[in-house]
Amino acid sequence: MAMGMVSIATWNINSVRLRADQVERFLRQEAPDVLCLQEIKTEEKHFPHAVFEAAGYAHRAVHGQKGYHGVATVSRIPLREVSRHDWQDNGEARHVGVELLGPGQGLIVENVYIPAGGDIPDREANPKFGQKLDFLGRMTRWAEALDRPTLIVGDFNIAPLDCDVYDHKALLKVVSHTPIEVETLGQFRDAHGWVDLGRQFIPAPQRNYSWWSYRSYWRDKDQGRRLDHMWASPDVATQARGHRIVEETRKWDQPSDHVPLITEFDL
Amino acid sequence: MAMGMVSIATWNINSVRLRADQVERFLRQEAPDVLCLQEIKTEEKHFPHAVFEAAGYAHRAVHGQKGYHGVATVSRIPLREVSRHDWQDNGEARHVGVELLGPGQGLIVENVYIPAGGDIPDREANPKFGQKLDFLGRMTRWAEALDRPTLIVGDFNIAPLDCDVYDHKALLKVVSHTPIEVETLGQFRDAHGWVDLGRQFIPAPQRNYSWWSYRSYWRDKDQGRRLDHMWASPDVATQARGHRIVEETRKWDQPSDHVPLITEFDL
């Protein structure tokens, strides 16, 4: 792998068209080399390519669809799109994988948007919940076979640790923090030995939220959850040099319900 | 009638909630005594009363409905709501009549939003077109009986003169400028001897548009139409002292497709 510092960010933007200005502001301010976006909510033909081009992000892998979901990885350094997994087998655009070609040469960056899973944490009563667990199961079998230095980032829609939510006990029955989800995510982690960079740099039980409901009741009380993650292969994890959450985007006008994460690597 | 200068405005605002800021700006800038709004697109319970109250327009007659149509007359001088005609007999909120109580005492101000009439100018093929003509017919029979000094203003959705559209010949088959509409509006005019103040002050064939389609194709070419009108009883017309179109609102952010008209009266 080529030498040099490479910074990689992830952000569930909740409509990239509506927040193109905010993405631009983030890129200007934080200047990550690579940005992985989730919930772009647009087909590629309406992706605001010009905004990224003007900001210097000439390399883009956009996997979009109409209205919902959709992911995009944009980069200042050359990249090659290498995969678009459909772990749900339903045509939803929830993943794009790229390989870095310039600095960081050879690193695989997997950008994923795991399904939210509906409201009721029960496979029978709520098919979406089962689909979420199945999605993770397929990711797990996929991860077992990985043999290249990889970073997987995105909106996992699960807060795994007790301290990843504002009230562990209250959220045990709330989708995103149920024991079965945490357990299933743990199996995914173990399948490759993924290292949770968020907690490597901001150890539990420190506050480390990445998402707040839009409803003012929870937002005003800082009742957040850590749903967004950056996980690295064991080898790649040793190259991570810094990690932060850019929480100030919450104060911008009409913000996303998620905030960006950034990790720096010495690759 | 009491003595004094009274200015009265009309504006199809195309959602008063979305453009409450623009209405406020207009009121601050032009300070009409009375403003008649059409297409407020809200029920009265969601009408932005506070904005008008703060701007000094303490007297309001709001005839709204959910989602579509709706008219409101707001005023710095006291008024009394005197009528809500349903000339289409279908429950749509397209009219409110008030009587001025302070300066201009006794003047009746009728605020009306005549139906657009659909796309096809044919009673059979397009019931909306017939409804528009019927609406005018009922207004005509109503106007025959009027015996008080009256001003009728609003979005008539008809451009009566050849010079009221950017291309008379091309629009002869376009709803808003068809001969049958112009003829039917003429009958309404004659039923009371209404004086078209727009053309009293800006004589034909001067450019005198009040509406431009949102479609950029027409807007960019200044292909407008005069759909908004202020018509006075013969006696009231002699008291009109000035009239203008406030076309600059088109340059504001996210403007209405209509611009306001203002007439000053020495009442």
Added chain:
DNA sequence: GTATCTCCGG
């Protein structure tokens, strides 16, 4: 609460 869609209406 925010944002998408499709449909209706202009």
Added chain:
DNA sequence: CCGGAGATAC
């Protein structure tokens, strides 16, 4: 092209 609506999703 721009509003509102209701439905759907997070």
